[in-house]
Amino acid sequence: MTQSNPVALCGAATVFVVHDVLRSVEHYREMLGFHTEFTYGTPTFYAGVERDGVDIHLQAATQTKRQPGQGAINIFVTDVDALHRELKSRGAKTLNEPKDYPYGMRDFGVHDLDGNHLCFGMESKQQPADT
Secondary structure (H helix, E strand, C coil): CCCCCCCCCCCCEEEEEECCHHHHHHHHHHHHCCEEEEEECCCCCEEEEEECCEEEEEEEHHHCCCCCCCCEEEEECCCHHHHHHHHHHHCCCECCCCEECCCCEEEEEEECCCCCEEEEEEECCCCCCCC
């Protein structure tokens, strides 16, 4: 017998702690191709950026006990090499070139202005190594 569950999860947003929310919003727009979903507060201490259904919220360090630059997110993409080229053309400082890894992914990383880590990746065409 199956039961229907009236509750479903329908989204999520990673929250990165940053020193300067508006400067970070600009970085995400200009370097990483996100657009501004919202800004909140006077002065702004919280904001949301979005690209292709991926939401990232940015919170001012003055509003939390968490430290800037300690966050990380894995973002799955359809063409990691094309995204790498796009971000490089925007002036983003990528941490590495896209590479196939034994865990079955092809990915590369970027840090935001505060050191939060974004890893962009897709399934590797190479077979993952046995563990």
